[in-house]
Amino acid sequence: MTDGWTPAQYRIEIPMRLPSVSNLREHWRAKACRTRKQRATVRVIVLTELGRSWEPMPLARPSDRVCVSLCRVSPRALDDDNLRGALKACRDGIADVLGVNDRDPRIEWKYAQERGKPKEHKVVVIVERIEQEEAKP
DSSP: OOOSOOSSEEEEEEOOOOOOGGGOOOOHHHHHHHHHHHHHHHHHHHHHHHTOOSSOOOOOSTTOEEEEEEEEEESSOOOHHHHHHHTHHHHHHHHHHHTSOTTOTTEEEEEEEEEOOTTOOEEEEEEEEEOOOOOOO
């Protein structure tokens, strides 16, 4: 029986445009709707790519750790704080798939961005299991 972690790494590309949310001047309802759609899109695509059902993939043991890298690909770059804000809904969607809160200490989050071609917008998600080293006597 497998626990859903056969490969050591998953790489998933999600076609999604992520604006700089801290610079948007939008109504709270429009922001909530955009955030909800982004979070649901990430959750569905990640679950589909992993070949899982709608059940979250929990970090089964307290010793299980993962590193999640989020890379925004877009023609224009954002500064660091805007990058984190733009990827927040993606982070929450991935945490939903893992079955934990996004502040869980077993998850290490990394952020990056790459310059894409004109009109190329996507998010690249890499989920890696962090192997724990055995304690030596």
